Amino acid sequence: MNRQVWLASILLACAAAALGQVDSEALANSQQDDESWLMYGRNYSAWRYSPLDEIDTENVGRIAPAWIFQTGESGKFQTTPLVRDGVMYVTGPSNHAWALDLKTGRELWHYSEPVPGDLPLCCGKPNRGFAILGNRLFKVNMQATLVALDATTGDVVWEVESADYRKGYSNTVAPLVVNGMVVVGIAGAEFGTRDFIDAYDAETGERRWRFWTVPGPGEPGNETWGGDSWKRGGASTWITGSYDPELNLIYWGTGNPGPDLDGAPRPGDNLYSDSMLALDADTGELRWYFQFTPHDVHDWDSVADPVLIDVEVDGQPRKALVHANRNGHFYALDRTSGEFLFARAYTEVNWADGMTSAGRPILIPGHEPTDEGTLTCPGMGGGHNWHATSYSPQTGLYYFNSGDGCQIYHGATQDFVEGEYYLGSAMENVTGEPREGSILAVDPGTGDRRWRFALVSPPTSGLLSTGGGLLFAGTAEGYFVALDAARGKPLWRLQTGGPVRAPAITYRFEGRQYVATAAGSAIIAFALPR
Amino acid sequence: MRWRVLTLFVSLAVAAAGQELERSPFHGDEASIGAGKASFRLRCSACHGIHAEGGKGPPLNRGEFSAGNRDADIYRVIAQGVPGTEMPAYGTRSTEENIWRIVSFLRTFEAVGDERVDGDAERGEALFWGAGGCGGCHKVGRRGGSYGPDLTRIGRSRSVQHLREALLDPDEDLPAGYFVVKVVTRDGKTISGIGSGIDDFSAQLRDVSGKLHSFLREDVESIEREFKSVMPSGYGESLSDQQQRDLLAYMQALRGEESR
Structure with missing residues (x-):
């Protein structure tokens, strides 16, 4: 090879590498990038909508697996894969991750990190996905660490500890990259932790800011916690938020106060548990908050997707944030100010009789958990829990799933023991009344339900809507399903052989549309036959 | 601070002795008993009842235990499970300390004697x-x-x-898995039996003669699940x-x- 050809090859390689870099602009324009899936919610507004329309309501019945990747790992696969430049990046349970060749599904590299045996966990060892910036991938590990990986090799570039896992902290959230920072939440409220949202420098891993979701002494909101209960206040942040670049605000939901079911040790509203937070992206300072369930005693985390939609409410155009809460209500807020716009019950609710004009639930007495137990609807898991939702600008509908049914809530006083469950008792199912589920389509400007697809079991998967007029979902019994997004009618399904616990993604590769999802312990990519 | 000291002591004791301990190191400690009760309700109450009164699993509030009444016996059953029953082994799912806390909670019930059946x-x-x-x-x-x-x-x-x-x-x-599936076919026939499976698109059942049936929802008039016993x-x-x-x-x- 002569010198000129050699130099030209180097320059071409550099140019290709540069083209492959995911910069802030690429993230901001992710909704227009049909060949990639660059963040948890696909765009900063968390729509999980792709305009791709090669697969549509007419031909979806012919899609079939193009490849299947068997991970060989057990556990809950709840990941949203990322796609860029012919590679799919997938996280799995128990600190595993893979890079897969989009053409064949073959493994390019495998990352793993042992989970400490003494890690206190409430809910398995899932992980919900990577974030990406430049040629780096970012993921959390179960032991409350954040790692940056080289996207080409899977090698660790840096690793930081967010909190001490021995105190009950853990992490499962997919990070969100904003303004060169990696924003992550934390989990641990079932163990009496005090939780937060962190932002780390994507280049160095240095922490740039932290927002404590339970205010400390002297901070506004600390007065809503009796005594020193704020120290064990919980308010975890275990699902990815959204971001409005114009307002430079990050929106992130918070979880239950601790102990979950016993309100006696923590008199007050318990800010900012069960709330939506709007934080300045550069500083982490609180711009506004809205608390959905003050002084929660039913474990109704409010971590579900904060979805940003410009929509007409009561005849007025609003920059809205919509959110399906575990407490059984669908909410619309003004995302510039946090103003409550409206709330509508979407499943059976027996604990509140509507809302005040400010959005505070009007409580129906008799639903505090007791030693003997109280029947309350929805049950502990909701309502809509954490599973990814979707907004289709094509249909104008917002899609989310719901666990439907009630549970008996038992309360009991419990002393705090570091690293041990701090629940204040437990729930039990109602005999002869199995909890079921549904996929719902609502008008985001009114909360009116447009259709409901019933599920025999509480939902397990997230949702994806496409320009082909489709809504993709999965079921606990292993079906991967395409519904008509306008009417909710099933158009296609495949029994995958394992529970579908992840939301699907879609992308175009070599001119062909693919839809991919985790099912059981496998990743499956579907396409129309060539 | 009291529980911190106790936890340190227990950690050392458990680390040194593992499952060899005869008596729970948390015996009588109220904080640990409370934590044990919380763990019990979370992990055990679905079978043994929210107040340990029994259900699918034996009652554990009678102060007597079928596998032995020493703390170590109760620990062993929780950690290793009971082969041939639905009682799983929690030794790999929980810490030794946490199992001892559950043991301490269960020992708070006074002995009332096992229920005797006056039958032949x-x-x-x-x-x-x-x-x-x-x-x-x-x-x-x-x-x-x-x-x-x-x-x-x-x-x-x-x-x-x-x-x-x-x-x-x-x-x-x-019992788990013993719901009834009732199918009405397009020509009006009703077929019912013990459900082997049911989902959003199909159902499988076994009728009283033992014959297996499988139906797609789109091929029949209706498929319903009933939570009543065929007994x-x-x-x-x-x-x-x-x-x-x-x-x-x-x-x-x-x-x-x-x-x-």
């Missing part, structure tokens, strides 16, 4: 396989039908109270009190030996 197991056995007709649907060892739950080890896995309720009111607490109700009337006690005594004696 031999007469119960004859009734089970004879006039009672139980063996037509239930298997013990290799004998009997398979439409209802296998009762080979039922005396190990169910409390007397639960067995009595199951006999007199079969709908009260269905006849009314044994409270058709069997005398003594016959009920005899049957319960027989079932309480079923410990799995018949399968050998």
Whole structure:
């Protein structure tokens, strides 16, 4: 090879590498990038909508697996894969991750990190996905660490500890990259932790800011916690938020106060548990908050997707944030100010009789958990829990799933023991009344339900809507399903052989549309036959 | 601070002795007992009852335990499970300390003695396989039908109270997997039986003759799931009190030996 050809090859390689870099602009324009899936919610507004329309309501019945990747790992696969430049990046349970060749599904590299045996966990060892910036991938590990990986090799570039896992902290959230920072939440409220949202420098891993979701002494909101209960206040942040670049605000939901079911040790509203937070992206300072369930005693985390939609409410155009809460209500807020716009019950609710004009639930007495137990609807898991939702600008509908049914809530006083469950008792199912589920389509400007697809079991998967007029979902019994997004009618399904616990993604590769999802312990990519 | 010191002590003790401890290191410690109660309710109450009163699993609030009454016996059962029953091993799912806390919680119940059934197991056995007709649907060892739950080890896995309720009111607490599926076909026929599976698109069932059926929802008029037992109700009337006690005594004696 002569010198000129050699130099030209180097320059071409550099140019290709540069083209492959995911910069802030690429993230901001992710909704227009049909060949990639660059963040948890696909765009900063968390729509999980792709305009791709090669697969549509007419031909979806012919899609079939193009490849299947068997991970060989057990556990809950709840990941949203990322796609860029012919590679799919997938996280799995128990600190595993893979890079897969989009053409064949073959493994390019495998990352793993042992989970400490003494890690206190409430809910398995899932992980919900990577974030990406430049040629780096970012993921959390179960032991409350954040790692940056080289996207080409899977090698660790840096690793930081967010909190001490021995105190009950853990992490499962997919990070969100904003303004060169990696924003992550934390989990641990079932163990009496005090939780937060962190932002780390994507280049160095240095922490740039932290927002404590339970205010400390002297901070506004600390007065809503009796005594020193704020120290064990919980308010975890275990699902990815959204971001409005114009307002430079990050929106992130918070979880239950601790102990979950016993309100006696923590008199007050318990800010900012069960709330939506709007934080300045550069500083982490609180711009506004809205608390959905003050002084929660039913474990109704409010971590579900904060979805940003410009929509007409009561005849007025609003920059809205919509959110399906575990407490059984669908909410619309003004995302510039946090103003409550409206709330509508979407499943059976027996604990509140509507809302005040400010959005505070009007409580129906008799639903505090007791030693003997109280029947309350929805049950502990909701309502809509954490599973990814979707907004289709094509249909104008917002899609989310719901666990439907009630549970008996038992309360009991419990002393705090570091690293041990701090629940204040437990729930039990109602005999002869199995909890079921549904996929719902609502008008985001009114909360009116447009259709409901019933599920025999509480939902397990997230949702994806496409320009082909489709809504993709999965079921606990292993079906991967395409519904008509306008009417909710099933158009296609495949029994995958394992529970579908992840939301699907879609992308175009070599001119062909693919839809991919985790099912059981496998990743499956579907396409129309060539 | 008190619990911190205790936890340190316990950690050292557990680390040194592992499961060799005879007595829970948290014995009498209120904070640990509270944590044990919380863990019990989270992990154990679905089978043993929210107040440890028993259900699918034996009652644990009577101060006596079938596998032995020492703390170490209770620890062993929680950590290793009970083979041949639904009791799983928690040793790999929980820390040693947490299991000891549950042990300490269970030891707070005062001994009240195990419930005795004033019945004749031999007469119960004859009734089970004879006039009672139980063996037509239930298997013990290799004998009997398979439409209802296998009762080979039922005396190990169910409390007397639960067995009595199951006999007199079969709908009260269905065994896992024993729901009924009722299918109405397009030509108006109804087929029902024990559901092998049901989902959003299909159902599989086994009718009383043992025949397997599979249906797609799109091919039939309706598919419904019912949470009621196919076991006849009314044994409270058709069997005398003594016959009920005899049957319960027989079932309480079923410990799995018949399968050998």
